[in-house]
Amino acid sequence: MELDALKTAVPGSVMKQGAPVPGIQADVMEDVNQDGRDWIVHQCCDLIGDAMEMYLGTAVLFVIFLGHCSCDCLSGTYGFQCGYRCHCLPGHCHSTSGCDPGKCSPGWSGATCHKQNVALKKGVSSSGDAVYAPSTDARYPSSLATDGQLGERKYYDCIETRASNPNWWRVDLDDIMMIHDVTVYFRLDYTPRRNGIQVYLTNTTITPSGHFCYTVKANTSGTDINDILSVPCHGRGRYVLLYTTTATEENTQPKMDFCEVEVDVCDPGTFGADCENYCHCKHGVCNDMTGVCPPGGCLAGCKGTNCSVECVGNVEYGPDCGRTCFDRMCKEAASTCPRDTGRCDGGCEPGWEGEDCT
Template sequence: MERGCTLFVLVVLTVSSLVDGQEGSCQPGTFGDYCSYSCNCGSSCNSATGVCAGACDDGWREGNGSLCQKENVAYGKQVSGSGDYSNSWTAKKAVDGNRDQDVTHGSCYHSYYYPTFWWVDLAAEYRIHSVRIYNRAGYPHRLANCSISVGPDSNSETVCYTFPSNRKDIPDVIDLTCNGIGNFFIIRNPGNAPSQDDTLNICEVEIYVCSKGTFGAYCSEFCHCLNSTCDHATGKCPGDCSPGWMGNTCSTQCTNGTYGPNCLKKCDDRHCNGTSSCPPVYGGCTTGCEKGWARPDCSDCTTGFHGPECIECGHCATNTTCDSTTGECGSGCLEGFTGLQCKESVGNGSSVAGAVVGTLLLLLIAVIIAVVVFRWRGKHSSSVRGHHAVFNQKERQKGDDNVYMNVDVDTFPIYATPNVKAQKQSQGYRHS
């Protein structure tokens, strides 16, 4: 059990570290955000800053207390020239990494045919900016008036740099700026150098491009472009910044309670489960999310919830969930439920309606019974009062012999019963 708990804690800490965009320690030879940069100086660089303690690897420049992020993209690439003066002075000598400028040591290119040229295929399109050329020592005039072109093929004639015509202005090691975009880098000698010497003697050509994510004269500044890289000269990103960064060069970290791509998300809009820090990269909630909200930043609904408030989905069909916006179950409902969101029980609607109708009918019957009873009681009371009034009137109008006297038709209702005995005596009297 203790082993399982330890493993669980390790996994949680690892996930948390990745979510927050923080790296504890990079593997040797890497450094920076998510350990995504290579040291290019063996394993001697600092895992946080990338500064190299020793020299750079072949094909890289600077080092020894600085970064090694300036790459020579010409190193070891395919080359060609206007003939090789000897097998010791071939075109590939200019990209073999040997900067020895003594031609007798077999480290330089010496052309043979005229007009003379030399080119290197960089194998990919580059935005070229910084170039260093090691000329044959003591022969600067052989580069006078030469031109450099950059383009998509070896015939490109888009000139990005022209060497001075005065040999005194051409040092043995030349650092120059060539602003161009292309796969091919071409040096041409037009044949109008002093003494008409149009031979090419070059010992090494280094074309420097900053590694992905760096820019500046020494490739020591960092940009953080989203799914792309910045211009290695200006540092400008072609699109959005990576999460946690903002600005034209995407080199400013999010501040003031913001996070995410271009720092457009607000920490206060998250639905963390309690108080949490807000890392600038993904804004992950270290305390977890409220119910219905998904990690890392608790700003979107987790599976099974929908809408702006992340309400729980209804009873969608097995192994499916509702639309995260509308909450509708596109694949249907589980048995026993209905409706677009599958939140209504089958029969619930008719049962409620039946109950309502039944209640109304009972109320109606009760009202009818009450009315009938009320009217019956009213009629009965009137009949009793009328009967008592007539009976009292009769008592006053009959004589001692119980014979009704001078009873008017209006005062003697037809339903009153006459004194039978008095009638018989009266009849007998009249017939005698």
């Protein structure tokens, strides 16, 4: 079929030569109604003889250029209904599996690159930076803790606060966010100041205030605390505060020194300790810790408590996989059975109607 014929035949959509046909990813493609999208799947993929299993009605990118078609997720997206973005280095994103392990973009981490450090390069404040004479400038400023540079994690790579009681350091995330956890990278050449640090998640600049997350408890030398300490700090907040009133044996007043603080959030639609699991909720996104979806169940084509299990191919389909492919009255006995719609290829047997001929 030529491009002009395809353009005039597609219902409810506007197509431009050399541009992607709209899909359900509203932020990257224009909207198109369900009939138009399904029609394009059939016509476009049939034209190129695509042998892959087609999930009709999903967010599939169709590039129509000079009369030629191809079917794939939009570049940089992958997975179920092309609903997930790749946060990895160029050349390491795949339309089915996502990012290659260990190839996350700066500020992203985890097995699937869906955990984001929202503290990176953000503004900070503190009870005061340490100053050493004769200089009047802070030699180890508080901003070093969000610069994304770990270095050798010795004194020259890390912050040092001025001695005071209480003593605190705070990062401003610029907006209220759902926080997953906080990770502190301590300096490696001196450990006593690790003991006694408290972590808070808050929406005010009052110190201390908000949701108390964790207290670092150690011996006076701090040697029994991990060099990289990740603590649960789940909740909504704008500021993450590290606070202490604990002085070391060498200091009469508290001081803090650490090299980096990461404040991690899960990409929407992911959950788990490393944001490595997926959920396909019908309304909104799942809880980033448990994966439980809001009321309303799963997207068509998925099932399970977390809506993370896809329907068995050519066996079941629809919301919560509650419909059976063998119950359809398809005109073509060998019709495919898309997990989301169950749509029959070639229409229905006489007397039956509907997308899935039931």
